[in-house]
Amino acid sequence: MSTVDNTPRWLAVAALAKIKNGAYSNLQLNQLINEHRMDRRDINLLTNMVYGVIQHRLTLEFWLKPFVRHPHQLDPWVRELLLSALYQWQYLDKIPQRAVFNETIEIAKVKGHPGIRRFVTGVLHQMDRSGLPAFDTIEDPDERLSVTYSMPVWLIQELRQQLGATKMEAIIASLNQPAKQSLRVNTALSTVSDVTTALTNDGLTVEPSKISSLGLVVTDGQAINTEAMRYGMFTVQDESAQLVVPALNVQPGDQVLDACAAPGGKTTQIAAELDADAGGEVVALDIHANKVRLIGQNAARMHVADRVAATELDARKVQTQFDDESFDRILVDAPCSGLGLMRRKPEIRYEKQLQDSLNLQKIQLAILAAVAPTLKKGGIMTYSTCTILQQENQDVIAKFLADHPEFELQTTPTEQDLKADRTDKTLSIYPDDYLSDGFFIACLRKK
Template identity: 45%
Template sequence: MSKYNVRDIALDILLSIEKNQAFSNLLLNKNIEKYKLTGKDAGLLTEIVYGTIQRKMTLDYYLQPFLKNPKKMQEWVRVLLRLSVYQMVYLDRVPEHAVIYEAVEIAKKRGHKGIVSMVNGVLRNLQREGLASFDSITDPVEKLAIEASHPLWLVKRWTAQYGIEKARHICETNLMPPKQTLRVNTSRFTIDEAIARLAEEGIEVKKGSVAPEALEVQKGNAAHTKAFKEGMFTVQDESSMLVAYAVGATEGDRVLDSCAAPGGKTTHIAEKLYHTGSVVSLDIHDHKVKLITEQVERLQLSNVTAVAMDSRKVSERFEKESFDRILVDAPCSGFGVMRRKPDLKYTKTEQDIMQLARIQLQILQAVEPLLKQGGTLVYSTCTIDQEENKDVVDEFLKQHPDFEWDDTLVKRLPKSVSTKVENGQLQLFPDDFQTDGFYIACLRKKVQ
């Protein structure tokens, strides 16, 4: 597979994301399989696709001075220029002349002589004259938005919520490639057994920095190993491993995971129960329930039941006060996982946040009657927006005086994050430990 083809494939993937709002990670994997790409080619394709999406606004800013009629430009030409400039600016190992040559060849194949000449001219002018400076942008929030390629409305929100410096750290971290971390299935294996087994299969790992059962992959793809198939570990970010600690299930507990797909937190809670108790896992979609079941079988867990249903209708199926602990890992904007899903930042809107906050509150209100008195209710999201996090929990507490903050949360979480816990909640940002951004709130139902 020549590198010329890799750029051609990258262009098709990026166009599909622009036109159909397709998910970058799914499209990328599908194309790597379709074209049987391996090693350097798969790496280059991944780099170009993710990098071009991550830095789209910055790339457009660099291109702007060299485009005569940007509004009249065909979408594929704009995307071709973007991915070419991305390589010229951010990829050291690809010579600029090679990038320009490849872009011209693709333009010849897809367009007429005028387009070929324009693509060649724009890229050569940019190479000759250099990149536009950000110093001409006087508003610091707008400057950060362009420099770190995040929509202005989002940077404004984060600046209002956390201040400009924290917003800068979040945005800059979102541009870095994510880590692959593994959660060892400690109900069946030790950490050392997993490390040794992965080494045999050519995967280099080191111990994680946040969760005790976490391993951080240094080299190789652990998801393609026999050890994975045999249920030795689950691929999961360290921040979301903290949820099972927050839930704090003890042997024999009955736990409800109300929004469970694809099953990472469900299986972690089940592992921590050491084949006792039970975890009931719900998801609204049948195909996602199948994903949970597949994980449960792979990990050889016997204490999980997966059910397809809308968690807002749980009272139709389950008795009041029939669970010791309930987890609401709510559907959210996903702003904590932008390193993995860079297209998110361009597709979500402020209206989405408001709508999600309503759904999140509805789920909490629907599940709370199922919790026993003295029981634990954990609310978590993979976002960093206060409207979906603390605001939702505050509103829930206002409406349900029979619940209170569980300030024992800090005792259950690993020491690594204890300084970040306030009362019964934890907000992790991507720049704190280089993990996903994540929110966890822990409430207790008062004994009447």
């Protein structure tokens, strides 16, 4: 068996070919890491290569195009092999070009036939001799931005229209930076101090979040493999996502509805604020039975199962099972385009179109309208998304309030007083603000 069969580069090419055919990057990576014994350095290189090639795909394809007449007619693994070689050569400073080229050619030799090896060798040497094309050869300014930052033209144009050219470019530039490894401490079981100590003792480097009082950011090491994680002292959750539940102002005895709950990250955060002995409970809905089971598993791991009622139900049909004014608090963490997660799920940028946001807006409004009657008078309903387009955010809230005068918009609070000088009552966190996920949070009070 060749020595390249299980190297990070070989595995990255295999993963990228599957992802290009519709597989999810995070699931592919988790599967490969579980199936192959790799040390931390190899895991880091594999992860870096897979996410890096996806993030920079439009840039890499632009560089490859002059050297391959019909790149989309190549076998998927050959195309991904060349793109991954380009990524390493241009973006990974610590790996010598010679090492990148040699192993790329060796993979072509072992995985393909002699003709593929000669083809790959010829392309790499021609790139080296001729140099890569420059971005300034692209005449159209939006296409140039698209290739430079590997972002679809429609999204560049939409963000410019909504936020201005300067903010748009800051956002798209930030989205190719690595995602932080952020954690939320489970206050039902532990404290920020105790989790910090536990992880530090395990050799990790940890610092407090500047966004969330319950958040920690791991700057070195893998928190997911620790005993503290297995015991439920914390969960993996982006810093921006941690802001949603505090905006609900949950009280210990509250009845809470989490209308779109899977996989249960925010459900368990709500549950940590509740007291089962005082009657506190969160009803966590999802439309799929397997995801309802996942909510239950997460609640058990986080030691809050006594406060969580995971229920299979479409949130748009909530009134078939719950009476009017059943809940003190409602969270609608709505299905959305996920464009705020592009740093963490880079393939999203190539899969979505503006029409997707407009289609989702109808679903988002339908969920809000369906759950609204089940909120008690004086209760709070928080609406959140992990997208950065106003079609799914500000426009949804404006349309809902126009149809529901019994609700009023309140200023979204944050414990860290984020964006204190903003004029909007809603809270928009963009990916360049704190290098966290993009998020939108609105708080609606029932009069």
